[in-house]
Amino acid sequence: MTDRETIEPCREYLTESFAALVAKAVSSGWPEHDVALALTELAEALVVKVSARIIIEGSLQSQLASERLKN
Numbered sequence: 772m773t774d775r776e777t778i779e780p781c782r783e784y785l786t787e788s789f790a791a792l793v794a795k796a797v798s799s800g801w802p803e804h805d806v807a808l809a810l811t812e813l814a815e816a817l818v819v820k821v822s823a824r825i826i827i828e829g830s831l832q833s834q835l836a837s838e839r840l841k842n
Contacts, residue, residue, distance in 0.1 A: 796806040 793803070793806055793810070796809075797803050801809075
């Protein structure tokens with residue numbers, strides 16, 4: 772997993788855009804709690820997508836390594 776030293780610069784990079792996104796949604800009439808929930812759900816979907824890709828890539832790498840060992 773990612774450690775704090777690598778995630779913190781990414782968090783800092785995203786903070787301003789994230790705050791602007793929240794402010795835009797709230798100013799468009801969405802309650803802040805709905806915005807927070809929607810963003811949480813979107814983040815969870817991204818985590819699932821990225822995790823699935825990592826699992827698939829890891830599985831493929833394992834299969835390739837196994838095939839190399841057989842030859």
